[in-house]
Amino acid sequence: MRRPLHPAVRVALGVLGPLLLLAAWQAYVRLADVDPILLPAPTDVAASLVDDRSLLWDAFVVTGQEVLLGLATALVLGAGLAILMHLSAIVRAMLGPLVIGIQAVPIPVLAPVLVFWLGFGVGPKIVIVAIICFFPVVINTLDALDRVDPDLGRLLQTMGASRRQRLRWVELPAALPAALSGAKVAVAIAGIAAVFAEYAGAEQGSEGLGLLINSARFSLATDRAFAAVFILAVFAVLTTGALALAQRLLAPWAHRRPGAPR
Amino acid sequence: MGYPGGSVRVQSPPSGPAAARPLTARGIVRRFGDLAVLDGVDLDVAPHETVALVGPSGCGKSTLLEMVCGLQAPDAGTLDAAPAALMPQRDLLLPWLDARDNVALPLRLAGSGRREARAAADALLDRVELGRFARSRPDELSGGMRQRVSFLRALATERELLCLDEPFGALDAITREELRHWLAERLEERPRSVLLVTHDVEEAALLGDRVIVLGPRPAGVVARISVDAGPARRREATDPAVVDARRRIHDALRTAMRGDEVAAT
Numbered sequence: 001m002r003r004p005l006h007p008a009v010r011v012a013l014g015v016l017g018p019l020l021l022l023a024a025w026q027a028y029v030r031l032a033d034v035d036p037i038l039l040p041a042p043t044d045v046a047a048s049l050v051d052d053r054s055l056l057w058d059a060f061v062v063t064g065q066e067v068l069l070g071l072a073t074a075l076v077l078g079a080g081l082a083i084l085m086h087l088s089a090i091v092r093a094m095l096g097p098l099v100i101g102i103q104a105v106p107i108p109v110l111a112p113v114l115v116f117w118l119g120f121g122v123g124p125k126i127v128i129v130a131i132i133c134f135f136p137v138v139i140n141t142l143d144a145l146d147r148v149d150p151d152l153g154r155l156l157q158t159m160g161a162s163r164r165q166r167l168r169w170v171e172l173p174a175a176l177p178a179a180l181s182g183a184k185v186a187v188a189i190a191g192i193a194a195v196f197a198e199y200a201g202a203e204q205g206s207e208g209l210g211l212l213i214n215s216a217r218f219s220l221a222t223d224r225a226f227a228a229v230f231i232l233a234v235f236a237v238l239t240t241g242a243l244a245l246a247q248r249l250l251a252p253w254a255h256r257r258p259g260a261p262r
Numbered sequence: 263m264g265y266p267g268g269s270v271r272v273q274s275p276p277s278g279p280a281a282a283r284p285l286t287a288r289g290i291v292r293r294f295g296d297l298a299v300l301d302g303v304d305l306d307v308a309p310h311e312t313v314a315l316v317g318p319s320g321c322g323k324s325t326l327l328e329m330v331c332g333l334q335a336p337d338a339g340t341l342d343a344a345p346a347a348l349m350p351q352r353d354l355l356l357p358w359l360d361a362r363d364n365v366a367l368p369l370r371l372a373g374s375g376r377r378e379a380r381a382a383a384d385a386l387l388d389r390v391e392l393g394r395f396a397r398s399r400p401d402e403l404s405g406g407m408r409q410r411v412s413f414l415r416a417l418a419t420e421r422e423l424l425c426l427d428e429p430f431g432a433l434d435a436i437t438r439e440e441l442r443h444w445l446a447e448r449l450e451e452r453p454r455s456v457l458l459v460t461h462d463v464e465e466a467a468l469l470g471d472r473v474i475v476l477g478p479r480p481a482g483v484v485a486r487i488s489v490d491a492g493p494a495r496r497r498e499a500t501d502p503a504v505v506d507a508r509r510r511i512h513d514a515l516r517t518a519m520r521g522d523e524v525a526a527t
Contacts, residue, residue: 174358
């Protein structure tokens with residue numbers, strides 16, 4: 001069996017991995033004399049993070065809001081739809097193909113329609129992030145609901161439990177860890193979804209990281225574009241960590257403690 | 263709810279004088295497609311009596327138990343049962359609830375408030391000195407401890423009829439013996455009517471007041487054996503009456519199996 005690492009060692013290794021990558025990247029750019037417009041050195045990106053911090057922060061606030069609201073919408077609607085599909089064979093048959101089909105629609109096709117309906121504000125971006133994050137939440141939750149031990153439901157039946165009580169006491173708690181796992185998968189792609197959503201346009205003064213990346217590329221400020229990407233990556237790591245923590249707090253039974261009696 | 267051919271009557275609690283017998287089953291037949299599982303089984307459990315149901319694997323013992331618990335209906339025959347509490351072979355404790363809330367679960371489902379149900383569960387756990395495990399989740403308990411909690415959950419319902427489905431089947435020999443004593447003590451403290459399904463002949467002789475032996479599929483009752491060995495709590499495997507009961511159960515099973523082989527040739 002794989003031995004678990006001490007938490008401090010795990011964090012140190014988690015920092016060391018990216019640092020090694022950055023060192024290799026720095027060495028490559030310097031030794032191969034790569035054009036900074038094509039690929040800036042990590043030190044240039046770091047300099048941009050400091051110099052453009054106000055610009056980057058304002059853009060991050062917008063994108064962060066889109067990601068978190070989109071993700072929350074996906075979690076609520078995705079889990080809700082999964083429960084409906086679990087309870088009703090008709091809903092499942094009707095919406096199953098639709099859920100998969102919508103996932104295949106490219107965002108650039110969808111974005112203009114949503115902007116037309118909802119305007120250039122934050123609305124269409126939240127919808128796009130929600131649509132992208134929706135799929136892993138629905139699939140994971142539905143799968144977990146389907147895999148609940150049927151004997152648990154039968155036992156509750158002998159206690160006179162109603163369908164609603166079986167859902168409340170057995171199926172929902174059993175599906176919770178999987179729904180949060182779905183959200184963890186979703187959060188990794190939510191940032192990309194927000195960036196693409198922003199390409200469809202935004203109101204003056206409410207540009208997020210996506211538009212910042214776009215304008216930086218046009219003005220050949222590649223270091224600023226990379227600084228924005230760096231922020232997106234760190235944000236994804238932090239939100240995934242927050243979800244993992246939520247999973248431990250909300251579903252502690254899903255993490256078996258080492259040394260527990262069997 | 264419609265039943266194909268049999269009739270089921272669940273007595274409404276509390277049982278009146280007319281329903282003094284917690285379980286009466288007559289001519290129970292159950293088929294799964296062309297496969298006949300139970301063929302005309304008669305079964306009674308008297309108040310505060312422990313009846314052990316023994317038979318070869320696949321003879322329909324658990325099917326019969328599920329009928330008594332209302333999870334299945336007979337294809338023919340009549341079943342008149344008091345509301346039953348089930349203790350399954352696997353403990354089936356809810357992993358997200360601690361021991362106290364698992365014991366309190368049937369009370370919550372019956373409409374009790376959280377505080378009231380927890381107080382009742384705490385009282386049950388304290389009485390058997392398991393109070394210190396009240397806040398432990400099932401994954402923090404040993405197999406024997408989980409089965410104890412599972413039994414207390416069945417007791418918590420205050421239902422007159424307890425259905426125990428191979429309650430020690432998943433445990434090692436020493437834990438099984440400990441738990442059997444523990445269970446006999448609990449039943450002496452709070453007498454209930456018990457239908458115990460087991461494939462363990464010794465277990466049946468040690469716990470049962472009567473043992474019903476089912477034959478191979480399609481199963482009917484091949485023997486009804488009284489165990490006159492005193493209270494279950496004080497029985498030992500070496501008691502002459504227990505040894506005698508075991509021998510008679512074995513003989514009945516062997517005869518039934520031999521008859522099955524003769525019929526098959």
